Amino acid sequence: MSSFDVQRPIVELPDQNPDPAFSDDELVWTDAEKEQIEAWKDQYAEDQGAIMKVLWLAQEKFGYLPPEVIKFCGETLDMTFSQAYGVATFYHQYYKEEKGEFVLDVCTCFTCQVCGGYDILHYLEEKLGIHAGETTDDGMFTLQEAECLGACGSAPMMEVSNGPYVHQLTKEKVDALIDSLKDGKMPAFTSVTLPQDEDEMGGNRRTDAEQTTTYETQPRGEHME
Amino acid sequence: METNGTPQTKAGDWRSYNRVLLPPVEDLHKLEVYEEEENGYGRLRTVLEDDALDSDEIINIVKQSGLRGRGGAAFSTGMKWSFMPDKDERPRYLACNADESEPGTFKDRQIMEYNPHLMFEGILIAGYALQIDTCYVYVRGEYTDWISHMATELQKAYEKGYVGENIMGSDFSMEIVLHKGAGAYICGEETSLMESVEGKRGYPRYKPPFPAQKGIFGCPTTINNVETLACVPLIMEEGADWFANTGAEDHPGPVLYGISGHVNRPGVYEYPTGMLITDLIEEVAGGVRGGKDLKAFVPGGASTPPIPADRIGGVTMNSNSLNEAGTMFGTGGMLILDEDTDMVSWLRRVTHFFQDESCGQCTPCREGTGWLENLVTRIDQGEGNMRDLDLLLDLCDQMEGRTICAFADAASWPVRYTVQRFREDFEAKCKPSVHPVSAEVSGGADSAVAATE
């Protein structure tokens, strides 16, 4: 059910793109990275097994994965461009185009839907002046609608830039989060304590968690329009 | 279901149940604490040192315990293990399925965070029994924080000689590799997971050949869920009988119930299988929020058919009872929906999920999931016709059992059963039929049931 334009190439081939985002000089691994990649190759019977890890590494290094970066990752593991491109495009979390400095993945799936996930999404859309899937003009925030992120007990929730989870969202919590992100501060890891732990051991079982919260249900939110 | 008197729980005296998967021990995730408080890696040591506990014997014990997979299909673990062929020159793999992407499921993450070594120990015991060379722990890419958490603990286990070459001085060697996914629900499906580990697009494979014959890199492979593997050391310690006698007979053991949605106290709870759904909702999870009535209950993730409130009486959380009630155990990620829920808009989002996540290999699935979403959306927007309901059911018929993997079935079940069981909700949103329909043709809620069930 996809729509594509016959006139437009589906993939801008890296060697045919007159204006790549990264030059050949930039497309190099440091010695430390090379060593890391060698260690990853050893974990798999065939080098190709390491491609997902290499793509993750490249995404951290370059911010996103334009075709020339994907090609570079593939070559590192003796894969063709089409093989590497096929992998990079299969998985949602690899960014094929440039995103904002912070990517907000708001879960609106299943439990989050019926616990106000769309309220949070719409609130953010208004607050940031963009629709889901877009990036703010200042390049600060990209807002995305996510599928279940595996934290349904603390719905509605979101993930920030493929990293920390922020649980039990309310408008106030969203305001505070956006303010702190504008100051360049990522949210801390939060451990969500088990209800049985609260009863049996007074709450959090981890002494090393930066922050904790408990599972609870948010006031009712409305469904998608 | 309430045929003879008061409903019976199969979970025994669950109110005084002592947790074993997530026992109340502070900092249990740390190796030192796990060793000290929980006989950590002691079960592995016993297995390695006791000559009587050879491969066949361990598989036998697991078979006798009645352990069934906690990843969704509830297949007998011992049976699955016995499918592994005799050792030949090829390497052998185990995959620990920590993809946990089924909407509504958030229980494996608790093991990864609070008791990761129990999972590792289970992996190693399974690895010893199945003569595994490498285990890939396939963790969904979104669990970044938990992956680094596990990497730290795994490193400690390596340093202690519990993983790697000649484990505990024995001649058994095994590697554990964390493999980070990158956001694809389908990679939880076992053959898709194998492709992903090989560094390919996560396209599910045809079966046969089954993973035990030709799995990762064409070698014998077994795939088990995190919670399934975490049960293994417990079975070794407490015995197959203990496990078999915990919870429901047909589907025994301790289990993690992930309760979410419109309840006062959501969260992950550990109890035996066979709990009454009513006990779980009313007592464990503190009842439906705001004193409302229950409308629908989904037992184990988005793929399991929802059941209406008036059908949960006496139903317990084990395969037999749930199958009788017209649904499945799934992952045990339960969703509770209160009386105000609009089942049409709920289903619309579920169909969107499956449309979004179909890998696109099979036409009935790729196109079918899109049409399911289109049709349900049309009804949700008040543009649907009564005949669209039967079109939806027809579409489900065209998808089920006609594809490479079970995803298409998983996508059609919620549609089929939500439309059948909550038909009034759908009819209320459709444009009224211009033709008079006799009560015999459209018998309200159950009309489609008679035609298809």
Ligand SMILES: Cc1cc2nc3c(=O)[nH]c(=O)nc-3n(C[C@H](O)[C@H](O)[C@H](O)COP(=O)(O)O)c2cc1C
């Ligand atoms: C579409 C689809 C998605 C699945 N996702 C998961 C998952 O996220 N986690 C999981 O453990 N099993 C998942 N499974 C089930 C696996 O294919 C497999 O049966 C399971 O991991 C086997 O482990 P078990 O026998 O211990 O349950 C999925 C199956 C299908 C068809």
Ligand code: SF4
């Ligand atoms: S059924 Fe769907 S998800 Fe499974 S292989 Fe076919 S297209 Fe892919």
Ligand code: FES
């Ligand atoms: S539904 Fe939002 S985290 Fe699962």
